[in-house]
Amino acid sequence: QKEVEQNSGPLSVPEGAIASLNCTYSDRGSQSFFWYRQYSGKSPELIMSIYSNGDKEDGRFTAQLNKASQYVSLLIRDSQPSDSATYLCAVYTGTASKLTFGTGTRLQVTL
Amino acid sequence: KAGVTQTPRYLIKTRGQQVTLSCSPISGHRSVSWYQQTPGQGLQFLFEYFSETQRNKGNFPGRFSGRQFSNSRSEMNVSTLELGDSALYLCASSLYRQSEQFFGPGTRLTVL
Numbered sequence: 667q668k669e670v671e672q673n674s675g676p677l678s679v680p681e682g683a684i685a686s687l688n689c690t691y692s693d694r695g696s697q698s699f700f701w702y703r704q705y706s707g708k709s710p711e712l713i714m715s716i717y718s719n720g721d722k723e724d725g726r727f728t729a730q731l732n733k734a735s736q737y738v739s740l741l742i743r744d745s746q747p748s749d750s751a752t753y754l755c756a757v758y759t760g761t762a763s764k765l766t767f768g769t770g771t772r773l774q775v776t777l
Numbered sequence: 778k779a780g781v782t783q784t785p786r787y788l789i790k791t792r793g794q795q796v797t798l799s800c801s802p803i804s805g806h807r808s809v810s811w812y813q814q815t816p817g818q819g820l821q822f823l824f825e826y827f828s829e830t831q832r833n834k835g836n837f838p839g840r841f842s843g844r845q846f847s848n849s850r851s852e853m854n855v856s857t858l859e860l861g862d863s864a865l866y867l868c869a870s871s872l873y874r875q876s877e878q879f880f881g882p883g884t885r886l887t888v889l
Contacts, residue, residue: 702880765869
């Protein structure tokens with residue numbers, strides 16, 4: 667079982683719709699969770715961090731964390747073509763505190 | 778505040794050579810982590826440095842090494858380059874361990 671799992675996609679959503687990206691993790695002791703956006707040919711950019719169960723909102727982005735079910739999700743409201751990118755879920759895992767990344771979900775926002 | 782910088786941005790080397798990559802973290806950040814990114818394997822953790830000490834190491838051969846200086850700047854070295862080492866090498870800095878990591882632009886290494 668991979669430590670952090672994401673559906674590779676592509677996830678295609680029409681402009682203006684809500685994009686829902688999901689991530690599951692295996693280390694039940696994980697405490698810190700992050701979402702990064704990576705455009706093709708660029709480095710990852712941090713867009714959200716979440717540490718407690720529940721929702722955290724920042725503009726059009728909402729991160730959701732459920733530690734009991736070991737999943738974290740990212741909602742993007744009013745999706746724009748500029749949101750088309752790969753979204754990486756990252757989790758600090760293990761006592762060694764290593765940041766482990768999922769393989770990413772490619773999002774395509776269509777006109 | 779300036780972001781994470783990495784030099785050089787692009788490198789072309791041949792098999793058997795060695796290479797040194799440099800990373801300057803965000804001012805005040807003390808932790809630096811290195812990652813290798815390839816299309817097939819995604820982002821793979823190489824190592825983490827904090828206060829000039831390696832705190833974590835990923836599953837890479839000993840040809841990959843690194844260090845951190847007293848000003849938190851970090852270097853990584855790859856010796857005896859192989860074709861499979863062609864990748865984007867990313868450095869990320871964070872204020873302290875287990876905090877948010879911010880990535881530099883990366884160094885794209887091509888091994889011929």
